[in-house]
Amino acid sequence: MAKTIQEINEKIKKGKAVVYTAEEIIDVVKKKGVKKAAAEVDLVTTGTFAPMCSSGAYFNPGHANPRIKLGGGQVTLNDVPVYTGFAAVDFLVGATAIPDDDPRNKIYPGKFPYGGGHLIEDLVAGKDVRLVARAYGTDCYPRRKLETWIRLEDMNEAVLFNTRNAYQNYNVAVNLSDRIIHTYMGVLHPELRNATYCSAGQLSPLLNDPFYRTIGVGTRIFLGGGIGYVVERGTQHNPSVPRTEQGVPRMGAGTLALMGDLKQMSNRWLRGASFVGYGVTLAVGIGIPIPILDEETLRFTTVTDADIVAQVVDYSEAYPKCVPGSLGEVSYAQLKSGSVTVNGKEIPTAGLSSYARAREVAGILKDWVETGSFLLSEPVAPLPSADSGVQFKPLNERPIVNNNKVAVN
Amino acid sequence: MATKRLVFNFPPNLIEQPLTYQLITDHKLKVNILRARVTPRERGRLVVEVSGSKKNLDAGLKYASDLGVEVKPLAQNVQWSEERCIECTACTSICPTGALSVEREQMRVSFNEDKCIACELCLPTCPYEAVQIIF
Numbered sequence: 001m002a003k004t005i006q007e008i009n010e011k012i013k014k015g016k017a018v019v020y021t022a023e024e025i026i027d028v029v030k031k032k033g034v035k036k037a038a039a040e041v042d043l044v045t046t047g048t049f050a051p052m053c054s055s056g057a058y059f060n061p062g063h064a065n066p067r068i069k070l071g072g073g074q075v076t077l078n079d080v081p082v083y084t085g086f087a088a089v090d091f092l093v094g095a096t097a098i099p100d101d102d103p104r105n106k107i108y109p110g111k112f113p114y115g116g117g118h119l120i121e122d123l124v125a126g127k128d129v130r131l132v133a134r135a136y137g138t139d140c141y142p143r144r145k146l147e148t149w150i151r152l153e154d155m156n157e158a159v160l161f162n163t164r165n166a167y168q169n170y171n172v173a174v175n176l177s178d179r180i181i182h183t184y185m186g187v188l189h190p191e192l193r194n195a196t197y198c199s200a201g202q203l204s205p206l207l208n209d210p211f212y213r214t215i216g217v218g219t220r221i222f223l224g225g226g227i228g229y230v231v232e233r234g235t236q237h238n239p240s241v242p243r244t245e246q247g248v249p250r251m252g253a254g255t256l257a258l259m260g261d262l263k264q265m266s267n268r269w270l271r272g273a274s275f276v277g278y279g280v281t282l283a284v285g286i287g288i289p290i291p292i293l294d295e296e297t298l299r300f301t302t303v304t305d306a307d308i309v310a311q312v313v314d315y316s317e318a319y320p321k322c323v324p325g326s327l328g329e330v331s332y333a334q335l336k337s338g339s340v341t342v343n344g345k346e347i348p349t350a351g352l353s354s355y356a357r358a359r360e361v362a363g364i365l366k367d368w369v370e371t372g373s374f375l376l377s378e379p380v381a382p383l384p385s386a387d388s389g390v391q392f393k394p395l396n397e398r399p400i401v402n403n404n405k406v407a408v409n
Numbered sequence: 410m411a412t413k414r415l416v417f418n419f420p421p422n423l424i425e426q427p428l429t430y431q432l433i434t435d436h437k438l439k440v441n442i443l444r445a446r447v448t449p450r451e452r453g454r455l456v457v458e459v460s461g462s463k464k465n466l467d468a469g470l471k472y473a474s475d476l477g478v479e480v481k482p483l484a485q486n487v488q489w490s491e492e493r494c495i496e497c498t499a500c501t502s503i504c505p506t507g508a509l510s511v512e513r514e515q516m517r518v519s520f521n522e523d524k525c526i527a528c529e530l531c532l533p534t535c536p537y538e539a540v541q542i543i544f
Binding site: 194271336338348 | 498517
């Protein structure tokens, strides 16, 4: 029996919706069977909490008196440079931005103690930050300098805006070289001495709706502890990759662009992160509800860690040089057991995505639905799926020689 | 038999004292050096596991203190912030003693200070500064 989102919302309003997390639903369906469970269950909640570098936030701090045109000027918040190429006082903070005087990797490996991710965390925590601006001055915006303390609550608008989040599956990183390497997948020890992975597996949003049948543009979600929305497919969205028989991508595939009002979010779910030798990022908590519209949507949510596989990639050579292929395929059940076998060698594994926190997000979202404080939204447009032909392409470099155009291949 | 994990801090004037030798020969203690950092004319730091009879251990540690060496339990110097930790498990495959470990069923991370040898391998691994080692 098919259900509609409106019908499920009516049940949520009456406090009668039947909700399980993507972890709980596995056993529910095992006991009751798909048919019976699909009739009973209205909603499955997913969750993830992991570093997501393509995150950021835009702000409008209001106009100073006399007015200053930040657009085209230079602005820092706690020394982190922000992007000002908008009208007068809008600016954008990127999660990976770092102060101009950070030594980067000049003394390798750099520590990257503070950057955009930490700035967003501090603002969400309600802390005062230092805004320093220099501008060129115009007749209508005469001021050239501004230095002020500012807090999140002082801003007119503060919006988290992430161009790529919630990756549907990801690489498992290892190091085949003979030296330690520092990557966005963490510190990788030489000669296959450790492996890192980054997905919530069976709790991860897009792994529970692998063909984006319910998650689309306009889907209301848990974002950073508050309410947010899916606004587009994320950058590098790559739905056409090889999939398992159950439809689960065997490698990084779909992504989401998300946004939401930063003022109602929490620093428990937006955390600045420093990757030694690599840089700064932001860990983001995301939870997406999956309405159980029919048996098929339910079946997809019963995916387990044993059903989801990822590719083992060498980050010393293959990744930086874009060499395709992998060293093998491992399941999230193996990864979460603490060790996997690669090239005949048993190596310890560690996660970058917090499964414990992913479970917490799915639980909070379930609670919101059960108490009637979260209603489902109807997507207004679908995301490109496996049959769309959408593919993530590498850059085709056309070197600039004497400023002459080189023909496109 | 008693065993203690300790940090010995030496002021500059004691760096040339063969403390470990005295603990072994005069006080019959088993001394396992876990970490050592000695900077000439500055300070010396030894992280040790010391075992022996309770009587010998008390006497040996009194000898070290009387000499002017600051003796502290190792656990006081290593701090794991449950609040800062997001339980991602990144540190757990690097920790050589299992002091930082994962309970696999729930994927919860915990820190057992008795197992920590203050090797500091976890420090660059944690993106959230959840572990701090203060000497």
